[in-house]
Structure formats: structure tokens, C-alpha cells
Amino acid sequence: MDPQKHCRVVSEADSQLEMKSSFALTFASLIATVSFAGEPTAGYYSRTVFSDDFSSGGFGPRWGHYKSASIVKDGILIGITPESSDHSAVDNVRFAPERDLEVSVKFRFVSEKAKSFNVWFDDKDYKGSHAGHICNVNVSPAAVTIADAKTGTFRNDIYEKKKAPGGLTAEDNAFLKTKTKKLPVNLALQDWHTLLIHTRNDEIEVGIDGKAVGTFKSEGVGHDHKTLVSLTTNQVDVNYDDFSIKAGGKPEAKP
Secondary structure (H helix, E strand, C coil): CCHHHHHHHHHHHHHHHHHHHHHHHHHHHHHHHCEECCEECCCCCCEEEEEECCCCCCCCCCEEEECCCCEEECCEEEEECCCCCCCCEEEEEEEEEECCEEEEEEEEECCCCEEEEEEEEECCCCCCEHHHEEEEEEECCCEEEEEECCCCCCEHHHHHHHHCCCCCCHHHHHHHHCCEEEEECCCCCCCCEEEEEEEECCEEEEEECCEEEEEEECHHHHCCCEEEEEEEEEEEEEEEEEEEEEECCCCCCCC
């Protein structure tokens, strides 16, 4: 190879690496300066629970799935709900109980078929809500919706009442409005974005691309025994990358 051409190739590769590293450092810096209910988050979410950049070419052993046809291809998770499914695709990770969690994931909506996705926080040992649902963040191209599922829509009595012939009362619906918060966003198709979620005590904070989207406080969020985080794809054409879960504070002392 021509030495000058070789130098140009190496230089371009180094430049791309520097740009990627610079972006990562910038984003990390933005994360570090975000405060949570007046409390700095830098250093608080210091324990890595799980991470996956999907470079292995498949799902690792810690991944679980429910009614999912999702695949890992070309270094990304492609969220797919089977056509005949009665439930959106769920791809999840279980871990030892935690209260405060940080979830970070890159995502993009590939086409208009991609309606939205959810990041769910569950406790599979909890029997007071349907499927142990605790709280979740739903992201669509136009909005971010934060919800307390434990004391809201998925609380057992409310969930069963919704399915009953009489349905929910006006009073029930008014109550449920206090258990969710919808925030406007504008996310273009095909563009990659980075979602960052913090749960701390009874509050959830959401940011996208280093900018705060909003917060929501509700008692169910403070559930201190969260054991699962999932990506739920509604319905197809959502891609994910660089997924990570971190825990806040010090681990509970073992008896």
C-alpha cells in the first residue's frame, strides 16, 4: 500500500475513534451533572448490574423473553413482536432486588411501524400488581409517558375491574390520571438517541440525548424490591444498542 494512503486511512480511523470517544465523554459529563430532586447523581449509580452492547452476535444467557421474536444482528437488538401475538415483545433481564436504578439505552425508530417502546421496572416476587409491574417509561416519536403501575393501572383490583363488564368508574379514571405523566418530545425516524432513566426513592427522572425530559413522583416508584428491567417493543422496527442497568447507593448488607 502507498505509505501516504496508509497514513490517511490510519488518520481517518483515529479521527473516527476520537470523535466516538469525545461523544461518549461528553454524554457521560452531561449525565454526571444531572441532579435528581436536587440531589447530584454523579457517583450514586455506581454498581453495574448488567450491560450489553450486542457485539456478541446473539442474546447472552441472562436475557429472558416473553412473546418475543426479537433478534440480535449487526451489533444491535432488533425488537420484533410476532405478527400473531396478543402481547408486545418483551426482552428482559433479572437481578437481585434493588430500589434505585439507572437504565441507559440507545434506540431508534426505524419506520412508522414503530409505535413506541417501554422500559419496565418489575418485581417478580410482588403479588399486589399484575405481573409484578412497578413502574415504566414509554417512549414514542412524539411523547414520553411515565407511569406508576404498582399503585395505578396494574394494581390488582384496578386491573381486574378494567376487564369486568362494568369497567372503571369516573372516579377510578380520575385517580389513574394522577398515576401517569405525559411529556412531549420530537424524535425523528432513523436517528439514534440515548435514553437515560433514573429511579430514586419515589421519583423517576427521564432524559434523552443528555437533556432532561421530565420527572414524575408517585409512591409506587419507591418500591424497594425491583428485580427485573425489560424492553417492550410496540410492535416492531425499534432498534436498541448499548443497554445498561446500574444500581444506586450501597448494596444491602447480607444477614
